[in-house]
């Protein structure tokens with residue numbers, strides 16, 4: 001089996017509702033997302049001969065699915081009061097609502113599923129929330 005890995009990063013704020021500790025506060029991270037695709041065979045066509053795929057194809061897709069979150073406040077549905085959301089939007093802040101708790105684990109599955117939609121045979125997604133803390137998802 002061949003594996004191909006690429007990485008992108010984005011900056012975003014989040015908080016963990018119902019978390020007993022400092023992470024219930026609004027705080028930011030430089031999130032690192034590392035995608036690994038796999039293939040039993042290598043391509044044969046001229047341009048991509050000897051490749052699982054062009055690195056740039058995987059990277060472009062990963063960038064597309066992560067760019068949605070860049071420089072945003074990511075929040076779980078129903079974790080903020082409506083008036084809070086309204087107030088933040090009225091300041092022109094970028095908010096992204098997701099339907100999962102904003103943990104590295106949930107993000108790793110989210111990005112895995114998003115990249116599968118592009119048709120990639122995904123092996124694994126790693127999400128670093130801090131330089132030392134990483135969650136992974138694979139099937």
Ligand SMILES: Nc1nc2c(c(=O)[nH]1)N=C([C@H](O)[C@H](O)COP(=O)(O)OP(=O)(O)OP(=O)(O)O)CN2
Nearest residue numbers: 015016023027029102103104105129130132133135
């Ligand atoms: N299993 C998980 N545990 C935690 C997650 C998570 O996504 N999955 N997330 C958090 C917080 O979002 C927090 O930002 C994590 O950072 P922190 O605990 O601060 O990690 P550090 O390594 O930076 O800790 P320091 O004590 O600041 O060194 C919490 N847990």
Ligand SMILES: [Zn+2]
Nearest residue numbers: 023027029129
């Ligand atoms: Zn955090």
